[in-house]
Amino acid sequence: MPVFSPLETTLFLVLLIASTVAFGLRFGGVVRRILQAKPDADFKLGSLGKRAWDFISEVLFQTKVIRERPLPGLAHAFVFWGFCAFALITLNHLAAGVGLAFLSREGWFGRFYFDFAAAFAVAVAVSIFGLFVRRFFVRPRWLGEPVSVESGIIALLIFVLMITYLPAFWYGETKPLWWAHTLALLVFLPLIPHTKHLHLVLSPLTVFLSRGEFAHIPPLAGDEDFGLDTGKDLTRIVALQAYSCVECGRCTQHCPAANTGKILDPKKIALGVRDYLNDFGALSEEPLLGKHLSQEAVFQCTTCGACEFQCPVGIEHVPIIVGLRRGAVNTGKWEDAYGTKLFLALERNGNALGFSATERDKFIQKQQFPVFDGTQEYCLWLGCMGAYDPQGREIVASFARVMAHLGTTFGVLKKEKCTGDPARRLGNDLVFQQLAEQNLETLKQANVTKIVSICPHCVRTISVDWKEFGLAPEIEHHSEFMARHRNQLPRADTDDKIVYHDPCYLGRYRGVYDEPRAVLARSGEVIDPPRSRERSFCCGAGGGLAFLGEETGERVSHNRVQELVATGANVVGTACPFCNSMFRDALGAGTGAAAPPQLLDIAQIAAASLPK
Numbered sequence: 001m002p003v004f005s006p007l008e009t010t011l012f013l014v015l016l017i018a019s020t021v022a023f024g025l026r027f028g029g030v031v032r033r034i035l036q037a038k039p040d041a042d043f044k045l046g047s048l049g050k051r052a053w054d055f056i057s058e059v060l061f062q063t064k065v066i067r068e069r070p071l072p073g074l075a076h077a078f079v080f081w082g083f084c085a086f087a088l089i090t091l092n093h094l095a096a097g098v099g100l101a102f103l104s105r106e107g108w109f110g111r112f113y114f115d116f117a118a119a120f121a122v123a124v125a126v127s128i129f130g131l132f133v134r135r136f137f138v139r140p141r142w143l144g145e146p147v148s149v150e151s152g153i154i155a156l157l158i159f160v161l162m163i164t165y166l167p168a169f170w171y172g173e174t175k176p177l178w179w180a181h182t183l184a185l186l187v188f189l190p191l192i193p194h195t196k197h198l199h200l201v202l203s204p205l206t207v208f209l210s211r212g213e214f215a216h217i218p219p220l221a222g223d224e225d226f227g228l229d230t231g232k233d234l235t236r237i238v239a240l241q242a243y244s245c246v247e248c249g250r251c252t253q254h255c256p257a258a259n260t261g262k263i264l265d266p267k268k269i270a271l272g273v274r275d276y277l278n279d280f281g282a283l284s285e286e287p288l289l290g291k292h293l294s295q296e297a298v299f300q301c302t303t304c305g306a307c308e309f310q311c312p313v314g315i316e317h318v319p320i321i322v323g324l325r326r327g328a329v330n331t332g333k334w335e336d337a338y339g340t341k342l343f344l345a346l347e348r349n350g351n352a353l354g355f356s357a358t359e360r361d362k363f364i365q366k367q368q369f370p371v372f373d374g375t376q377e378y379c380l381w382l383g384c385m386g387a388y389d390p391q392g393r394e395i396v397a398s399f400a401r402v403m404a405h406l407g408t409t410f411g412v413l414k415k416e417k418c419t420g421d422p423a424r425r426l427g428n429d430l431v432f433q434q435l436a437e438q439n440l441e442t443l444k445q446a447n448v449t450k451i452v453s454i455c456p457h458c459v460r461t462i463s464v465d466w467k468e469f470g471l472a473p474e475i476e477h478h479s480e481f482m483a484r485h486r487n488q489l490p491r492a493d494t495d496d497k498i499v500y501h502d503p504c505y506l507g508r509y510r511g512v513y514d515e516p517r518a519v520l521a522r523s524g525e526v527i528d529p530p531r532s533r534e535r536s537f538c539c540g541a542g543g544g545l546a547f548l549g550e551e552t553g554e555r556v557s558h559n560r561v562q563e564l565v566a567t568g569a570n571v572v573g574t575a576c577p578f579c580n581s582m583f584r585d586a587l588g589a590g591t592g593a594a595a596p597p598q599l600l601d602i603a604q605i606a607a608a609s610l611p612k
Contacts, residue, residue: 022190082124142249203313227326231284251307261553266307303543325427350417372411385577398607422544456505483515496524499569502536503576
């Protein structure tokens with residue numbers, strides 16, 4: 001290590017203090033704004049074991065970063081691991097500036113650690129150069145425009161840090177090398193809180209302090225809480241997540257709205273909240289929807305959760321978007337004729353399609369479904385689509401045949417209302433609460449203990465969202481039920497190729513991927529479209545959008561159907577009546593295929609093999 005004069009040491013200390021103060025002033029402002037936000041209503045640390053595992057997996061091992069974008073993800077991971085490896089090297093380097101270096105090549109540990117850091121320095125230099133080329137020359141459109149100049153400066157500084165360490169490692173430290181490394185470090189530090197690289201500091205905390213459940217919508221905190229309306233309504237988790245955004249564009253890349261010409265970009269939702277906080281702070285009464293956040297964009301979200309699943313830094317977009325919808329709907333700021341019609345239909349008729357309950361009664365009588373009286377094993381939940389939509393009725397009838405074949409006793413409720421899913425996702429808490437409480441009381445009076453449903457939206461809402469108002473009976477999706485009994489279902493003697501579409505609310509929300517495929521495998525060859533399982537592309541119906549009229553830009557369902565048809569399958573298999581409805585319309589509009597595939601639910605496919 002070089003020996004420094006008192007003047008050099010003094011200069012170093014002045015620069016170090018200036019850099020640290022510059023970092024602290026900016027970062028302190030960020031922390032202050034986060035802490036000024038209100039506490040989250042239902043946040044609990046819960047299982048520390050799960051949080052620790054998520055932290056180890058997603059932060060330390062960078063599993064999500066690598067899994068979803070392997071090549072750039074691995075490059076990013078090496079940069080992160082290099083930062084971790086260089087923590088001790090950096091401390092030793094700074095200590096050397098005042099003559100207190102504690103790592104020496106003369107000891108075994110010092111020799112090992114300098115070698116260890118050198119290996120990472122090479123990996124980081126190569127990785128950061130590759131990431132620089134990708135961002136500034138390859139320029140995937142998901143990264144956004146314009147390209148951030150700050151990103152280039154940060155990349156250059158990281159590269160300089162590595163290439164000033166390696167000559168010192170190979171040939172020995174010199175004052176010019178030491179000062180070059182030091183200046184790069186001292187310029188880099190105060191830039192962190194001014195750029196997207198703030199995620200280096202905040203994202204580990206964001207991942208650890210997740211809401212603990214995928215796309216979890218927190219309850220409102222009392223009668224004066226209307227959702228995210230003004231800055232005063234922002235919570236600490238929302239603020240923390242907004243400042244953690246790394247602007248990687250993974251959410252944009254997989255968003256059905258962003259892929260079909262809509263205004264919505266999930267990345268801009270997080271960045272919009274961050275810009276609002278920087279402009280107005282968390283104590284402001286300025287509306288959130290306005291300068292930095294678009295109301296139109298917020299109501300284009302299908303709540304498919306692709307953004308949240310993809311995010312490598314733990315941002316939970318769906319609760320933020322639903323919170324903004326709540327703020328607009330519960331305060332009367334959202335004016336939409338279709339939305340008003342939907343809410344009135346739910347209040348007056350108890351179903352999202354606006355039909356009289358007598359239509360459901362007629363369907364039950366025609367199918368000769370038994371009414372649940374407490375003696376049957378299952379309550380078959382029809383849902384709005386199963387009770388009123390013609391194709392949904394066919395799915396329910398087919399599934400009832402499957403249950404009868406298996407000898408499973410079931411009954412339907414005499415009176416059943418919508419679970420409230422569209423009201424919940426669109427932000428109308430009053431209508432949702434009324435429907436949830438009424439249904440819970442009906443189930444309680446009927447002594448229901450187990451429910452099965454053809455609709456993933458019903459399953460999610462009953463099993464998760466209703467918890468705010470009471471404990472619902474155990475519920476499962478019909479794909480789970482049929483998969484459990486698949487060996488009792490006959491095999492079909494066909495050469496059908498079935499392309500299976502993963503519904504968002506069954507896949508990403510519930511983690512059910514293999515069960516529908518296991519059922520379909522008894523009726524033909526199951527193939528996957530390019531976007532499948534966790535990366536499945538939405539049908540466009542979720543988040544209440546099935547009831548909000550025509551879309552702007554390309555229809556999401558048409559985009560997805562083109563992909564399904566392109567597989568060459570002669571059957572499109574679905575496991576959600578909403579997906580079925582959206583694809584039925586898209587196939588009817590034409591796909592360019594000589595012979596469009598047949599569209600069937602997995603229950604219909606399974607029932608086709610049953611004895612007549």
